[in-house]
Amino acid sequence: MVGVRVSNKEEFPVMEKGGYSDSQLVSHFKGLLVAVTTGDRENYDELVGYLHPKKNLSPDEVAVLVTTLKALSGAVSFIDSFHHESLLFAVSRMSLWNYGTEVMDALLELIVSLAASNGKYIDWCLEMLVKHFVPPFYIFDSLKQENGIDRKNKVLSRVHAALKDIADLVPLAPLRLSPIVVQNMPSVFSNEPETVMYVENMLKLESGAVGETVGSTMLPALVDRLLELDVEIGWDGILQEDTRGIFDMELEDICKFTDEDENFDSMSEMLNRKNLQGNLVVQKLDSLIVLAFLHLESCQSSGRLAEVFDILLPSFQRTVLNAYNSKFTQFVMFYACALDPEGCGVKYAMVLADVFSCDVNPPITRMSAVAYLASYLSRAKFLSAAMVTTIIQSLVDWCYAYCKLRDFDMNPRAHQVFYSGCQAIMYILCFRLRSLMDIPRLKLQLLNMPMEAIWKHKLSPLKVCLPTVVVEFLRQAKAAQLFMASDSFVFNDVLESDLSKAYGGMDRLDMFFPFDPCLLKKSESYIRPHFVRWSKVRTTYDDDIDEVSDNDSEVSDDDFVGRNTEEIIDDDDMVVTVEDLDFNPDLNKMSITPKSSLKYGMRMPARIRPSTSPESL
Missing domain, CATH: 1.25.10 (Leucine-rich Repeat Variant)
Known part of the structure; x- marks a missing residue:
């Protein structure tokens, strides 16, 4: 010295x-x-x-x-x-x-x-x-x-x-x-650079020499902070889509206001993304979610992703699953599943299905779980058609068993879990039906499911679930000839019926789809390659529908999401309103045939959010 x-x-x-x-x-x-x-x-x-x-x-x-x-x-x-x-x-x-x-x-x-x-x-x-x-x-x-x-x-x-x-x-x-x-x-009020650097070090601890001891704490703490920021944003800056008018804005009009490399399913999605720009809390949340994505990529490279996912999953169940105003935090789970579809991706779906079917869980938790499940299966491009069909089968079996134990009770709030399961089935099939029907063995499995008995049951799920989902599902089911009975289906003449409102009540969980398109610009760029947009889905009533393939194999991503913008616009000369549908209050004598020969033009919602007050979530 x-x-x-x-x-x-x-x-x-x-x-x-x-x-x-x-x-x-x-x-x-x-x-x-x-x-x-x-x-x-x-x-x-x-x-x-x-x-x-x-x-x-x-x-x-x-x-x-x-x-x-x-x-x-x-x-x-x-x-x-x-x-x-x-x-x-x-x-x-x-x-x-x-x-x-x-x-x-x-x-x-x-x-x-x-x-x-x-x-x-x-x-x-x-x-x-x-x-x-x-x-x-x-x-x-x-x-x-x-x-x-x-x-x-x-x-x-x-x-x-x-x-x-x-x-x-x-x-x-x-x-x-x-x-x-x-x-x-x-x-949550600290500036972005400070928060981002601190989280960087938390994640470095998680993957470092002491990670075996502290790892189980760091990731849940990060998820909790993401959720705090998420709910801090509130719904004030996000436009609420009215379920009656969500199909009014077509992609042709959206493209006039956006860059060519931007993809939006609705005008409100575009405006919401724009409204969130400049929001400091949004920017901070976006940066932190990207950090989480990069950490997950690192874990995948080092062979630790499954271990880390097992830490994230209970954290998600404890906090995010029960936070009905979570808008973006759940995409951390989505990205982890995208990095490991056969491991994390399947496990996530199975856990959500188990939460839904377990009678011990509170109804509100079960409804949220099946909403996550429906949105996940619909939006995750990386999930196999066979796995999706397996989950649909489990949901149908549960709903069918529920129907057999009930006679008649038109108090929707008493059957919220049942209706949430029915809506999940319909929502998934709105996105997946075309691709599943193109695979002979899966088509046969769908045709053998007792769905028709569920829709015609006295509990009337078609009158209670979200009208936009019901209408789209019935149109696709008709085009695919999903139901073998001679009677076809029609929908209630009241787009937002009192029964439908009663089902959701103040919580409006009938309109909750957590994996709607992500509005966070940086995070969305990671999600995009793994995400299915409604504007790209090939439906059963598309003009380009092909004959069923004789090859009993999985469909490709192109089969699932193959339509381009021009094809969508060409198909949408007119919009079918509820007045265009033949109405028969008897559910056993239904028809969804339009009064005129108009082409089908209604579109599924890109983002379905509460039509009541934002605080209802």
């Missing part, structure tokens, strides 16, 4: 050539710390003064600071929180971001030594390190400069190395680290 000389203040060492050896200096500091307990503070106070942060340190001042920190590292067993409170306070105010690598290393050596010396300092040392996950506010601008990334890496790599050193020396430290990291997360 660099030598020191004795100052004129009773042998307190200061930097100069020659002087104390390392062991002598440590011994001197031990004596100095002990002297404080007897009331002798003069040299101690001078020592504390060296540790107070200063700007633009000279080389000699840097040398003194490094020597002082190293000497204290050797004397940590003599530091007492009661007598040396000012010393600990001075150290706590030091920031690695303000110093060069020599001071950084010396300060971290002191922190690690202090943590290993006495268990009562563990939390203090861990908090000291965690606070370095983000720099002081005045440092952020400098990180944008040419050497900013290098400066950031020098600090954070040392912080994480120190956390590992403490974990190695004190095996219980990681258990103490998790709550400290969570408690020190920036609030």
Whole structure:
């Protein structure tokens, strides 16, 4: 080490050539710390003064600071929180971001030594390190400069190395680290750079050396924060689609207002995306979700995705599933499934199906689960047709069993879970029916399902479920000849019937489809390759429908989402309204044949959201 000389203040060492050896200096500091307990503070106070942060340190001042920190590292067993409170306070105010690598290393050596010396300092040392996950506010601008990334890496790599050193020396430290990291997360009102950098370090912890212990806490904490931001946005900035008019805006008109590379299913989707621009909370949420996506990609590359998904799934069930005003957080689950369709993708669907079918779960949870399931199966391009059919079969079987146990009770709120299951079946088939009917074995499976008995049951699901979904489903079912009975179906003449409103009640879960197109621009770019848009779905009544293939194989993505914008517009000369449909109140004598020979033009909603107050969610 660099030598020191004795100052004129009773042998307190200061930097100069020659002087104390390392062991002598440590011994001197031990004596100095002990002297404080007897009331002798003069040299101690001078020592504390060296540790107070200063700007633009000279080389000699840097040398003194490094020597002082190293000497204290050797004397940590003599530091007492009661007598040396000012010393600990001075150290706590030091920031690695303000110093060069020599001071950084010396300060971290002191922190690690202090943590290993006495268990009562563990939390203090861990908090000291965690606070370095983000720099002081005045440092952020400098990180944008040419050497900013290098400066950031020098600090954070040392912080994480120190956390590992403490974990190695004190095996219980990681258990103490998790709550400290969570408690020190920036609030929902913090600025975006601070929050993003902190979360980066949380995810680095999750995938790092201590991840086995802290990983189960970091990801759920991130999901919770995403959800807090999500609900903070509220519905005020998002236009509510009226179920009577969601088909009025066609893609041809939308294209007039958008860039060619933008894809929207409705005018309101385009406007909502635009309305959210400039919203700081939205931007922060978007950036954090992208961080989560990148972390999931990293986990996939390292073979850890299944392990991480098993942590995310219970977190989703505990929070997001029961948060009916979640708009974007759920796409973290969607992306994880997209990265591993056969593993995570199937497991997610099965868990949602199990939550729905389990009578022990609260009705509101079961309704939400099946809404997630329907939206997921409809929108996930990566799911196989066979798996989708298996889930449809399970939903049909449940609804059919429910019907057999009930005679007649037209109180929709008493059967909300049943109606949510019926609506899920119809919604999925609106997106998937064409592709499933193109596969002979799956077509046969669909034709053998007792769906017709469900729709004609006295509980009248066709009168209660969301009218836009019912109408679209019946049109496709008719075109595909899904029902073998001679009688066909017609829909109620009241588009938003009292029964339908009663089913959703104040919660309006009949209109909740959580995987509607994502409005977050950066996040949507990751979701897009794996996502099915309604505007691209080939329906059973499309003019280009082909004969059923003799090849009993899975259809390709092109078979599922093959229509282009021009084809859609050509098919939409007119829109079928409820007045165009023959109405017969007897559900056993129904027909969906239009009064005129108009082409079918009604479209499924791109985003179905509450038509009542936003707070109803």
